Amino acid sequence: MKIKRDLPCAVMILLTVLLSSSSAQTSQDTYLGELTYQDQTITKETADKLHEQIMLQRATQLVTWAMPMMNFYTLYPAMLSNQKMSEDDVFFSLCDGYDGVYPYMTANVTTPYTIAMSDLSKTGPVVLDLPAGEIYGVVNDAWMQPIKEIGSGKAETLLLVGPGQKYPEDFDGEVVQSDTFLVLYFYRALGTGQAAEKLRTAVQAYKLSDAENPPETKFIRYEPKPGDEIALNTQPRDIRFWELVNEYVQREPMAERDRFFYAWLKDLGIEKGKDFNPSAYQTDILQRALDVGMAMSQAISFNKTMEMFPTSLYRGDSGWEDAMAGMNPRIDLETYSQFNERASYGFEATTTSAGMVSRVPGKGSAYLGSYYDADGNALMGGNHYQLHIEPNPPAANFWSVTVYDIKNRLIIRNEAKRSDRSSRTEGLIQNDDGSVDLFFGPNAPEGKEPNWIQTNEGESFFVYLRLYGPEQAYIDQTFPMNKIEQVK
Secondary structure, eight states, rough: OOOHHHHHHHHHHHHHHHHHHHEEEEEETTTEEEEEEEEEEEEEHHHHHHHHHHHHHHHHHHHHHHHHHHHHHHHHHHHHHTTTOOOOOEEEEEEOOOHHHSSSTTOSSSOOOOEEEEEEEOOEEEEEEESSSSSSEEEOOTOOOOOEEOOSSSSSEEEEEEETTTOOOOOOSSEESSSSSEEEEEEEEOOOOOHHHHHHHOOEEGGGGGGGGGOOEEEEEEETTTTOOOOOOOSSSSSSHHHHHHHHHHHHHOOOGGGGHHHHHHHHTTTSSOOOOOOHHHHHHHHHHHHHHHHHHHHHHSSOOOTTTOOBBBTTTTTTTTTTTOOOOOOBOOSBBHHHHHHHHHHOOOOOOOOGGOOOSSSEHHHHHHHBTSSSSSTTTTTTEEEEEEESSSSEEEEEEEEETTTTTOOOTTTTTOOEETTTTTOOOOTSSEEEEEESSSOOOTOOGGEEEOOOOTTEEEEEEEEEEEEEHHHHOOOOOOEEEEEE
């Protein structure tokens, strides 16, 4: 009888143990959704979820990390393809006008470019003989970091040297040491007429190995013909993005600032000295992260916040932002290396220099971007808009306004075959007080054709205002800028 009386107690104890065991599973609400635990231990299912999120988050941040480098690693093959040259060639591309600058992100239509890129691991060190005169440019490494400003007004001889490369100690000129093998070097002649045109081809460049008998410098004017295949300087949105990241990792030495990023790349199948053959799982992670990373890059670039970029919103709420995002082109500052600024500018534009962030009145250039209309809506190509520019924009040399497509950040393509208006535009209509009204839309307002830039239905766009020789009113932000208004 005693045993029988104890059986219900044993059953109750067993049920209590089972219930307490099952009720030990708890959950926590987080920004990743619900995370489940058994007592204080995460479940296997939650651990798997978190591992995937770790990979996705790291790969997404690698997209923003790679933006400025990706810019040049798309620009270089585009130049070689469009100019039908090889990595062994040293040449200059002459790019100007509506078709000549089209393939390159946020290129300037107003001022012609004399531009070159070299992979110093293929060519060896390159000698650059610069002319005296009114030119402005820069030598950049593969991260768009300026390593030499061009524009002293005096003739200069430079020697561009890649990592670990040897050169004569008695070289008669300035040695420009790059941390990467891929370098860009270009300049623009800021004047007008025959003098400026002559300066465009007054430079010489050749391999150091040819210094005893330099060949004639190659200048190739980029003039695509109808039907030509055009390679674009735009970040890919598929596995090619990661293939270019791998190309960079294999070609270039690792910067000390990037050691942790290289650890993340290793987990995703990109490792120096090894082939890039991502698994199906890695490929899926890389594509999903790229989709979000590109969207994040656009958010960083086109929607600058006071938290990330406290100095970049011109006059606070003017609708215009510093396209350079308050960047110091040196990247590595005393207490940190810039990340947000590089991701922002690298998404939408090519090349940086100290002159582009000049705070000396009348020197260098300034770039303001506008990405939304006065109501906070996207600038849509099927709508009509007006921009009122107040009298006397603070530019010692000239100002220009250029329209770019959002998809590729290239000058807008249209039937009118023009993408900019400037203070140099012949026939530009000024108001009685010296102000200027510009118009954007699929059709020109009657009588305003000289002040109109054509946009395309179904294609959103953004606008740059460039000031060449920005004056104190820009630096102090006392010159008023107006939002772009939709005309209904």
